[in-house]
Amino acid sequence: MSSNGCKGIWVFAEQRGGELHGVSLELLGKANELAQGIGCAVTAVLLGHNITSHAKTLVNHGADIVLVADDPLLKHYRVLPYSYVIEYLIKEYQPEVLLMGATAMGVELAPRVAAKLKTGLSAHCIDLKLDREGKLLQVVPGWEGGVIATIACPAHRPQMATVMPGIMRALSPTEKTGQIIEVKVSLTDKNLGPEVLEVKTEKPAGRPLEQAEIVVAGGWGVGNEEGWKTIEQLADVLGGSVGATRPAVDEGWVEEGQMIGQSGKTVRPTLYIAVGISGVMHHVVGMDQSKEIISINTDANADIFEVSDVIVVEDFKKVVPKLIKEIEARQKVCK
Amino acid sequence: MKRIIVCVKPVPDPKHWHKVSMDPVTMTLKRAGIPSIINPLDKHALEAALSVRDIRGGEVVLLSMAPPFATSNLKEGLAMGADRAVLLSDPAFAGSDTLATSLILAAGCQWIGDFDLVFLGNFSIDGSTAQVCSQLAEFLHLPNVMHVIDMKWQENDKIIIIQKIEQGYVKLEATLPVVLSVRKELNKPRYVPFTGILAAESKEIKVLSNEDLGVDSSSIGLEGSPTKMAGLELRRFERAKERLAGSIEEIVAKLADKIYQCNIS
Ligand SMILES: Cc1cc2nc3c(=O)[nH]c(=O)nc-3n(C[C@H](O)[C@H](O)[C@H](O)COP(=O)(O)OP(=O)(O)OC[C@H]3O[C@@H](n4cnc5c(N)ncnc54)[C@H](O)[C@@H]3O)c2cc1C
Ligand SMILES: Nc1ncnc2c1ncn2[C@@H]1O[C@H](COP(=O)(O)O)[C@@H](O)[C@H]1O
Numbered sequence: 372m373s374s375n376g377c378k379g380i381w382v383f384a385e386q387r388g389g390e391l392h393g394v395s396l397e398l399l400g401k402a403n404e405l406a407q408g409i410g411c412a413v414t415a416v417l418l419g420h421n422i423t424s425h426a427k428t429l430v431n432h433g434a435d436i437v438l439v440a441d442d443p444l445l446k447h448y449r450v451l452p453y454s455y456v457i458e459y460l461i462k463e464y465q466p467e468v469l470l471m472g473a474t475a476m477g478v479e480l481a482p483r484v485a486a487k488l489k490t491g492l493s494a495h496c497i498d499l500k501l502d503r504e505g506k507l508l509q510v511v512p513g514w515e516g517g518v519i520a521t522i523a524c525p526a527h528r529p530q531m532a533t534v535m536p537g538i539m540r541a542l543s544p545t546e547k548t549g550q551i552i553e554v555k556v557s558l559t560d561k562n563l564g565p566e567v568l569e570v571k572t573e574k575p576a577g578r579p580l581e582q583a584e585i586v587v588a589g590g591w592g593v594g595n596e597e598g599w600k601t602i603e604q605l606a607d608v609l610g611g612s613v614g615a616t617r618p619a620v621d622e623g624w625v626e627e628g629q630m631i632g633q634s635g636k637t638v639r640p641t642l643y644i645a646v647g648i649s650g651v652m653h654h655v656v657g658m659d660q661s662k663e664i665i666s667i668n669t670d671a672n673a674d675i676f677e678v679s680d681v682i683v684v685e686d687f688k689k690v691v692p693k694l695i696k697e698i699e700a701r702q703k704v705c706k
Numbered sequence: 707m708k709r710i711i712v713c714v715k716p717v718p719d720p721k722h723w724h725k726v727s728m729d730p731v732t733m734t735l736k737r738a739g740i741p742s743i744i745n746p747l748d749k750h751a752l753e754a755a756l757s758v759r760d761i762r763g764g765e766v767v768l769l770s771m772a773p774p775f776a777t778s779n780l781k782e783g784l785a786m787g788a789d790r791a792v793l794l795s796d797p798a799f800a801g802s803d804t805l806a807t808s809l810i811l812a813a814g815c816q817w818i819g820d821f822d823l824v825f826l827g828n829f830s831i832d833g834s835t836a837q838v839c840s841q842l843a844e845f846l847h848l849p850n851v852m853h854v855i856d857m858k859w860q861e862n863d864k865i866i867i868i869q870k871i872e873q874g875y876v877k878l879e880a881t882l883p884v885v886l887s888v889r890k891e892l893n894k895p896r897y898v899p900f901t902g903i904l905a906a907e908s909k910e911i912k913v914l915s916n917e918d919l920g921v922d923s924s925s926i927g928l929e930g931s932p933t934k935m936a937g938l939e940l941r942r943f944e945r946a947k948e949r950l951a952g953s954i955e956e957i958v959a960k961l962a963d964k965i966y967q968c969n970i971s
Pocket of ligand 2: 713714715716745747748751769770771772804807811825826827828829830831833835836837838839
């Protein structure tokens with residue numbers, strides 16, 4: 372505990388099948404930033420079975436303390452035992468803040484933990500700040516993303532928030548020393564809920580969209596599958612990933628996993644190229660933190676231009692194929 | 707099967723969202739005059755309940771916490787085939803966050819009583835918090851599973867549930883009672899049969915206030931919600947907005963320059 376009474380910022384270290392989820396490292400990055408202002412320890416909470424080796428990874432990514440609950444009953448994530456253990460640890464250590472990824476696991480687990488502790492939880496935060504009194508300001512996009520709401524949880528602890536993968540930045544790992552504490556949990560007398568019969572995960576081909584340095588995203592304006600091929604080609608020559616709006620997914624031009632926005636993924640690449648996208652807030656909230664945004668749209672008044680650094684008012688069919696050629700030509704010269 | 711509860715949330719029709727405005731004083735959104743629809747995923751939840759009833763029998767009860775106008779949304783659910791509806795409506799509920807909402811819905815479930823299954827949508831399109839399923843289950847002291855995309859009955863009354871996760875799925879075996887929230891992949895909601903609209907007219911919509919439920923008034927509404935709005939502002943964007951002009955060739959050359967400037971190629 373630090374002198375000002377801060378009892379710590381906690382990050383739930385999500386793992387499934389022994390694989391740490393990247394969002395946990397991203398949250399550790401943010402937790403470090405929050406802790407800096409007030410001199411507070413950052414703790415990672417790791418649950419599972421035979422997962423202790425991850426504790427070091429968490430330390431190297433910024434955890435001062437790692438609480439490890441290792442138990443055969445925690446091998447597969449299940450909402451009941453996981454929420455029992457986290458509730459127990461929180462009551463024991465009384466942290467100020469608990470952050471979790473807004474993943475399939477996190478969106479199920481975080482609200483259950485919050486309900487057990489009768490504390491507040493805000494979903495899908497895009498930014499987090501700690502004020503001087505240790506109040507966590509949770510920034511969430513509201514109403515179609517057109518407004519930014521700040522939520523606080525003044526009277527209850529811990530202050531809880533979930534954050535989508537891809538929004539926060541992980542620290543680059545460095546060799547550090549941290550305190551690794553193994554905690555004993557007793558689950559045998561508890562109702563553990565549905566039994567896990569099988570967990571099936573396929574490794575995604577290539578780099579996850581959230582981690583791409585370049586995203587070329589297409590919308591309804593791309594028109595058809597043939598048009599979509601040029602989007603893919605542009606992404607390909609740039610070594611980037613393909614993103615999409617809802618209508619492009621609905622048309623079946625692209626997998627749902629590539630959808631960007633409120634109900635899809637959040638990305639913040641170095642370069643985002645938006646092609647035939649109108650810029651409805653539902654989409655914009657998923658991409659407006661990109662470093663550089665280039666937009667191509669036939670409509671000179673398209674809303675996407677409001678969030679763009681570089682604007683091209685043209686039919687993409689005239690621009691993109693030539694751009695692909697130009698880039699290929701330049702790449703040849705460089706080789 | 708005894709009883710299946712389906713939580714349905716009325717949400718503003720997204721087609722009319724541009725009409726929503728913000729009250730800068732109360733920091734709330736003004737939705738007056740905007741028609742409400744059943745949260746789209748809740749129709750999938752209702753379909754799940756109806757198809758359980760089709761094979762296992764039992765009664766399907768709709769449960770909603772909303773202002774009185776929600777009776778029209780509940781009627782639509784009754785027309786789709788639910789047996790009756792319970793609307794939790796009280797000015798004291800206004801401003802509830804997900805924790806308070808879940809507490810009220812849990813009291814509603816307990817008031818209905820004797821249920822084996824509770825179905826919800828995985829998230830609502832207005833709040834989109836996806837928090838109610840787990841919190842309701844916690845207050846009911848029942849297990850829950852979110853992201854349900856398939857379910858099959860076993861002979862011993864257990865259910866095999868497929869839960870969607872990133873890049874895959876989890877197969878679970880659950881016993882009743884259990885709280886489930888569903889994704890759209892689970893099913894295709896049935897159309898409202900013509901006879902359904904007529905039948906709905908004679909189905910009961912019971913309206914309950916907190917006098918009937920007796921939820922601790924310090925835990926509900928704006929006051930009883932642990933999360934508080936600390937600020938609301940319009941989103942502002944600061945971007946260069948440099949418009950490229952010239953022939954297509956010139957534009958393409960400038961674009962390529964820009965892309966290389968980003969230092970990535
Ligand atoms: C609850 C909810 C959640 C949602 N979540 C998401 C989400 O997560 N992500 C998402 O993307 N959407 C989401 N949507 C949908 C969203 O509201 C918009 O409908 C969608 O983002 C619009 O996609 P678009 O820009 O591709 O299509 P449109 O709005 O139809 O825009 C097409 C654009 O293409 C331009 N165009 C046409 N032809 C050409 C051409 N030849 N060359 C260049 N430009 C051209 C047009 O000028 C136009 O601006 C959601 C909706 C709801 C209700
Ligand atoms: N006020 C409400 N009344 C009834 N059901 C609700 C209410 N709020 C949320 N739900 C249910 O909880 C699900 C998830 O909502 P949310 O947590 O708001 O994203 C919805 O799909 C509904 O099934």
